[in-house]
Amino acid sequence: MKHQFTAQIEKDRETGLYTGFIPNLPGAHTQGETLDELYLNLRDVAELCLEECTEEELNQLPEFIGFQQVSVGA
Template sequence: MNLNAVIERDLATGLLVGSVPGNPGAHTQGESIEKVRTSLAEVNELLLEEGALQPESEFIATTMLAVA
């Protein structure tokens, strides 16, 4: 199963925060992209094993917005 993940930097803590859109229980944080990717994969594997990986939406795209 392939899932799309979003990784952002929390400006208050400096940590990277990863989540899987549409899966409220699938999120984690870490100091590197690789750590966040690994942790997110583990979280999603556990959710899948427990039958709790039930997406609420489907990731479509990201887009750039110009704000004046």
Template structure:
């Protein structure tokens, strides 16, 4: 299993934004951290699937 760094920020509206510096263009956003974690995992999986 590969590991990636996930950068999480909160915008001015309170929305959480996650990005993966090692995977350009791989990012997502959500209202809660739980939802954000699910979404970024899915985004990473899809990114790697497309890149394969």
């Protein structure tokens, strides 16, 4: 079965590493020195997380809707 996920990606200011996580897949988080490396690492970690899920857990994964920007202050 093919799954498609959306990952949140950030760049750590201290280390310069890219970090990513898949919000609706518990345990799916990783890092990489480049965006290409991060992409491959995210694929690997997603596959590992899916292997650990039962059929029932797979059917109950939350549906990712999106991100919303929120402005605060002046």
